[in-house]
Amino acid sequence: MPTAIAPAPRKVPRPRADAVRNRERIVTAAREMFVEHGPDVPLDEIARRAGVGNATVYRNFPDREALVREVVCFVMDRTAEAAELALAETGDAFAALERFVHASADERISALCPMISSTFDQHHPDLESSRERVERLIEEVVGRAKAAGQLRPDVGVGDLMIVVAQLSRPPAGTDCLRGDRFVHRHLQLFLDGLRAPARSALPGAAVTLEELRAC
Numbered sequence: 001m002p003t004a005i006a007p008a009p010r011k012v013p014r015p016r017a018d019a020v021r022n023r024e025r026i027v028t029a030a031r032e033m034f035v036e037h038g039p040d041v042p043l044d045e046i047a048r049r050a051g052v053g054n055a056t057v058y059r060n061f062p063d064r065e066a067l068v069r070e071v072v073c074f075v076m077d078r079t080a081e082a083a084e085l086a087l088a089e090t091g092d093a094f095a096a097l098e099r100f101v102h103a104s105a106d107e108r109i110s111a112l113c114p115m116i117s118s119t120f121d122q123h124h125p126d127l128e129s130s131r132e133r134v135e136r137l138i139e140e141v142v143g144r145a146k147a148a149g150q151l152r153p154d155v156g157v158g159d160l161m162i163v164v165a166q167l168s169r170p171p172a173g174t175d176c177l178r179g180d181r182f183v184h185r186h187l188q189l190f191l192d193g194l195r196a197p198a199r200s201a202l203p204g205a206a207v208t209l210e211e212l213r214a215c
Contacts, residue, residue, distance in 0.1 A: 023060050025050040031071045035108045039068050069127060076130040079104045083137035087144070094150035098191050100141050101160070105168035105183055135209050152198040156206030163190050 029050035033041045043064065047057045061067040082103035086096040121127075138157055145151035167186045 022050075022052050022056050026052060026057055026060055026067070027071055027074050030067055031075065031108070034068070034071060039064070043067070069124060073126050073130040075107050076134045078107050080130070080134040080137050082107070083134065083141050086141050087137065092150075093145045093148040094195065097141055097145045097151065097194075098188075100138075101164055101187055101191060102184055105164060105187055108168065139209070150196055151194055152196045154198065154202050154206055155194055156208050158207030158209050158212040160194075161209075161212060162207060 026046065030046045033046055033049060043057055044054050046067075047054050050057070057067070061070065082100050085103075086100040089096040089099075135157075138161070142151065142155075142157050142160060146153060164187065167190060168183050
């Protein structure tokens with residue numbers, strides 16, 4: 001009896017380069033508009049800024065939840081990449097921490113993270129994977145600066161993330177773009193206060209990431 005020949009596995013078609021570029025343009029435009037106007041900005045406005053048609057947006061993202069989740073994961077992944085670059089540096093650990101903080105502020109993660117609880121399921125596997133990665137890397141950046149004796153020991157990762165979130169968000173009632181020019185100035189003032197040795201005792205205990213997630 002002849003041996004049955006298994007069918008050759010079908011190749012999964014790779015997306016066309018123009019399709020990949022369109023998806024990237026949509027995510028970039030959505031990130032900008034979510035920061036400026038919040039998660040309820042009309043999808044046709046996002047399509048217009050991205051330079052694509054409405055059908056292209058819906059072909060890539062079946063609903064608003066999928067697009068918001070993709071944007072938040074994109075920003076967290078970019079923040080994780082900034083942390084990896086900081087960890088790859090072999091010089092001053094505190095200077096690497098400073099560069100990471102300024103880079104993460106530029107990603108506007110503080111403006112996007114509130115959408116996680118208000119817009120979609122916090123426990124979606126894509127979201128949890130991106131969150132776990134970025135949190136692990138931030139803890140490593142902070143831990144290295146502490147181990148070098150350059151970061152005051154009474155500061156937790158949660159303390160860092162709370163202040164970065166607050167300082168990288170424009171003050172209420174001000175124009176979003178005009179407020180951007182103060183962000184890095186005020187972040188540097190904050191970072192200077194993190195250097196060891198500490199000049200004062202902080203009230204309360206250091207904030208952990210677990211406490212931050214429970215807020």
